[in-house]
Amino acid sequence: MRIPALIAAAAILLTACGTTESAPPTGETGSAGGPVTVTDSRGKAVELKAPAKKVVALEWAETEILASLGVAPVGVADLAGLKTWNSEVSLDASVKDVGKRNEPSVDAIVALAPDVVVMAEERESTLVPQLEKYVPVVVTKTSDATRNIDRLRDDVKLIAKTVGKSAEGDELLSDMDAKLAEGRKAVEAKGATGTPFFMTDGWMEGSTVSIRPFGKGSLVSDIAEQVGLKNAWTGKVDEQWGLGQTDVEGLSALTDPKTIMIYSASEEDVFSTGLEQNPVWQRLPFVTSKKITKLAPGTWTFGGPASVGHIADQVVRAATS
Structure with a gap:
């Protein structure tokens, strides 16, 4: 992607002044926003023009992670079920229901003009290629009985990077580890x-x-x-x-x-x-x-x-x- 002349000039000026400020990590963006590339559970590199702000989430764990990062999805699959089964998520009335988790509406998703759709691996077989005609799709692992806690860490980091909230994602994981350690001591x-x-x-x-x-x-x-x-x-x-x-x-x-x-x-x-x-x-x-x-x-x-x-x-x- 071509860098605008003003940004390029500013970068040269900072270099000339000998600034020691670190550049954003690869795939992350600075305060001005910029391209993001994440590699999802499929091993596919998903490229976004900027950190995603408008996100549709098709699984409740992914919805929870986004909300915990401070990013309210514009669309969620099975809102009624989410309210029953996951009390850790609180969404306002503007969030749209895009259908069932196992059969969401492509039309309803596309109508929201999201920057990205975040969905779970087991639901990706036929839906992903349909969605990718219109919008980038990031697929999480969502479960792995050989390493589920570490798998969750990977999913959090993937989603956090997608929405430009890597620091917040690290904090979520740090809080989780502290909670588990606290519980172990109590036991x-x-x-x-x-x-x-x-x-x-x-x-x-x-x-x-x-x-x-x-x-x-x-x-x-x-x-x-x-x-x-x-x-x-x-x-x-x-x-x-x-x-x-x-x-x-x-x-x-x-x-x-x-x-x-x-x-x-x-x-x-x-x-x-x-x-x-x-x-x-x-x-x-x-x-x-x-x-x-x-x-x-x-x-x-x-x-x-x-x-x-x-x-x-x-x-x-x-x-x-």
């Missing part, structure tokens, strides 16, 4: 390090409760392990999200009497309404010991640094109470 102080936990959500299928354990490698499991707990679920989980599938009979493998259960239910609470008469459920160690914690409504288990901190606080209370 240690109570002698609760190594407490086995079972974390899950669930739903009704007819009269049957389907249970989805958060296995090792899921984001919430990584959070709990960061503060010193140990995941008791050893069943099979998927490689991206670290999530499993079972029924109440499958929980009979959880026999350690020290096990605590933590579950998510921002809508229907199947654990308090669908299992109260089930004899297998009644014999489980965390049921007999009453060591069951329901996460606060709006705790998003697939979120950004703010959600990580919110979950860490609740996990620590569950382990130390």
